Every structure is written in structure tokens, then in C-alpha cells.
Amino acid sequence: MRRISGWALGVLLCICVTTETAWAQTWVIERATVVASPDAAPLADAVVVVRDGRIASVGSGSEVEVPGDARRIDAAGRVLVAGFWNSHVHFLLPGLTEVAEAPAPVLELEVRSLLSRWGFTSVFDLGGLPGNARRLRARIEAGELRGPRILTVDAPFYPADGTPHYVRDVMKQHGAPSAEVATPEQARGRARAQLEEGADGAKLFIGALVGGPQGVVHMTPAVAGAVAETAHAVGRPVFAHPSTTQGLEIALQAGVDVLAHSTPIDGPWPEDMAERLVAADVALVPSLKLFEVELRKESLPPPVIERFLGIGQQQLRAFREAGGQVLFGTDVGYITDSDPHREYALMAGAGMDWRAILTSLTTEPARRFGHAARSGRIAPGMDADLVLLGHDPATDVLALADVVWVMRAGQIQYEAAE
Ligand SMILES: [Zn+2]
Numbered sequence: 001m002r003r004i005s006g007w008a009l010g011v012l013l014c015i016c017v018t019t020e021t022a023w024a025q026t027w028v029i030e031r032a033t034v035v036a037s038p039d040a041a042p043l044a045d046a047v048v049v050v051r052d053g054r055i056a057s058v059g060s061g062s063e064v065e066v067p068g069d070a071r072r073i074d075a076a077g078r079v080l081v082a083g084f085w086n087s088h089v090h091f092l093l094p095g096l097t098e099v100a101e102a103p104a105p106v107l108e109l110e111v112r113s114l115l116s117r118w119g120f121t122s123v124f125d126l127g128g129l130p131g132n133a134r135r136l137r138a139r140i141e142a143g144e145l146r147g148p149r150i151l152t153v154d155a156p157f158y159p160a161d162g163t164p165h166y167v168r169d170v171m172k173q174h175g176a177p178s179a180e181v182a183t184p185e186q187a188r189g190r191a192r193a194q195l196e197e198g199a200d201g202a203k204l205f206i207g208a209l210v211g212g213p214q215g216v217v218h219m220t221p222a223v224a225g226a227v228a229e230t231a232h233a234v235g236r237p238v239f240a241h242p243s244t245t246q247g248l249e250i251a252l253q254a255g256v257d258v259l260a261h262s263t264p265i266d267g268p269w270p271e272d273m274a275e276r277l278v279a280a281d282v283a284l285v286p287s288l289k290l291f292e293v294e295l296r297k298e299s300l301p302p303p304v305i306e307r308f309l310g311i312g313q314q315q316l317r318a319f320r321e322a323g324g325q326v327l328f329g330t331d332v333g334y335i336t337d338s339d340p341h342r343e344y345a346l347m348a349g350a351g352m353d354w355r356a357i358l359t360s361l362t363t364e365p366a367r368r369f370g371h372a373a374r375s376g377r378i379a380p381g382m383d384a385d386l387v388l389l390g391h392d393p394a395t396d397v398l399a400l401a402d403v404v405w406v407m408r409a410g411q412i413q414y415e416a417a418e
Helices: 006-019 104-114 132-141 165-173 184-197 221-233 245-254 273-279 288-297 302-321 341-349 354-361 363-368 397-401
Strands: 027-034 043-051 054-060 071-074 079-082 084-089 120-125 149-152 202-204 207-211 215-218 238-240 386-389 403-408 411-415
Touching (some): 084 363, 104 132, 120 363, 132 149, 184 202, 184 221, 207 245, 215 245, 238 245, 273 302, 288 302, 302 341, 341 354
Parallel strands (some): 027 071, 027 079, 120 149
Antiparallel strands (some): 043 054, 079 386, 207 215, 386 403
């Protein structure tokens, strides 16, 4: 995909050599407007002290004592928010599929342009080549390269004869074993094995897009339920790719936790669907831009694409009105375009203001995935996962994509060129 010149590699190697000490560094971020959580009043001219990868203190300039040995960052005119979660990513693009062999600087560049550069300090990988995301996570956590906290479902579960048409090439190219499961016993066995190996959840293709005249192949409720039961027994979430209203029914029956997409392809939801999903405590990743990207590939006329997006937005709106939990996610790493501007605009178009979108990026995913004690807010004791925005999201939601600087666990992940 993207080729790296010898020069860029040299620069990266230099950066890597200096990152070793950065973890233990004390930082002071000064003069920022701090939005400590989505429901907090902005704190102007604030100071945040970061020590040993955690937030040590937050307050106004006059209150906070600045340690003498700290590295200082002048954030005047900028807005500081907690690090973002992207709850629907993949590592399926060239450059990220052979994680064991790839040089760390090359991986770092890929991960940065895909995720860190947009403020994502935590991500949930919703399916890929077996073991690949776990290997990437291990290399990041070992300090070989900088990158986000990675949670992963490892290999997804497809129904019998239900491998989606769009993953067949990448699976074949890498000699990946079939991820189809035909029986509840088979599903339970593989789910147990993956969870024991370190998967943080499971992903069900309840409505698998197989292409051709068949269109969608559905997973049986028994197979879906077997995986869900196995994951829930060890306290891990289950994601579903529903595609259709029938897929939503199977997801509800199986006890799925998170919908990886809404279902605009199958038309508007039945009237009580949003309420039923919320009553079952199901969260939703709207992934609206994905539909636009996919439908453009099919060369559909713009008014048709508009109509699909309108239905996706309607579903998101109904879900929120019913009190549902929305998690931000873009399917990036399956789609090549990592820029989240369009997703923010489409979410805003469905009635979400900047605080609601920030919630879907921070506190809600942290809560849903059991990380609320460490992630999602700027407060003493929390992980120093921080995003500095170039302008104020309160006046423009697209400021959430105007990322000038990103820190994860006290280590700088990205800095925009001046
Ligand atoms: Zn996906």
C-alpha cells in the first residue's frame, strides 16, 4: 500500500530510540482548555501533569504545582480531551497483515496513519487473521513500537457457507483457515480456544454478505447463542454484524452485546426495534461512512446512496431516542480511508451534538469494555491518554478530527507538523 523511503525509516528509527525514556517522563500540558469528560464544563487556561504514564493532576494554572523536571507543552488556544476509542477497526490492510515479520518502524507508521493520527488511543479489532492483532498488541506493549491499546475478537465467526465475499481474497492470500462454524459444538470449541489465547470478545457474522444471487447468509440462532454463551461465561462482549432485520432478531435471541453496524441495507427498522435493542442492553456502532464507501464502490447513483445514509441516520436517531448506548467506530483497516471527518458529520446529521459524539469516543466505550476506571476521562490516576484539538468542538464538531497531538500512557503517539 504505502511505501516507506529509506529516509523516513531513518527518521522513525531515531524516534524509536528516544521513546524508551518517554514512558517514565513527567509532562506538563499548560494553558489548554481542558474538557475532562463529555459532561464537564470546559476548564480554561488549565494545567495537566502526567507522571509515569498516568494523570497526576488537573486544575487551573494557579492551583497545580508544576514539577521542576517536567517537559512542558504549551497548549494555548487548544482543547484537551481524553484519548478516543474506535470500537470497530481491523488490521486487514497490506502492511498490517504480517505483523510478526514486519519491521517495527514500518508497523508504527501504518498504525499511526490509520489510528493514532486521529486521536485513537484505544481500539477494538472486530476480526482478522488468526492471532494477527494479538501479535501487534504484544509488540506495542513490549515497547517495540508506539500504538494504541488494542482489544481484539481475533478470528470472526462466519455461518456455514457464509464467508463474506470481501474477505475471501485476503484470507486466501494469507492461507487463513476457514472461519465458518456449522454447529453449536464447533462454535463453542473455537470460541473457547480463542478466548483462552487472549481474545477480548467474539464477533459473529449473523448476516454475512456473500454476494451473488444469495446475498446474505444468516447464522443460526443456536450457533450464535453458543458463541455468546461461551464469551459471556468469561465476561467478554459479543459483537454482531447483523446486515438485516432478521439478523437483528437473531442477535437479540443470541444475547449479543454490540451491533457492529446498523442495518440500512434492509430498509427502516420496525417500529419497536430501537426499544427492544435498548431493553436488551445492546450497544450500537453506527459506522455510517462505511455504507457510503461501500455503496460508492458499487457505483450507485448519489441519490440512492443518500437514501441509504438517511435510513442509517434514522436508525441511529431512533436508537438514541430510546436511550441506547452509541460507540464510535468506522471499520477502518477494512476501509482504507482513515479520516473520521465524514463519520462525525454524519453522526451530527443524525442529531448528535459534540458532547454526545465525545461520549461515544470516550466514556461509553470505556464503560462498555470494562476500562472506565482507567480510560475515558481526564482525572488523577487515569491513564495519560490525551488528545489535543486544534479548535473547539463546542463550536464545530469537526474539531474532533482536528488532532494536533496525541499521547497514550504518557508517550507521544503523534504530533502534527507545525
Ligand atoms: Zn468491520
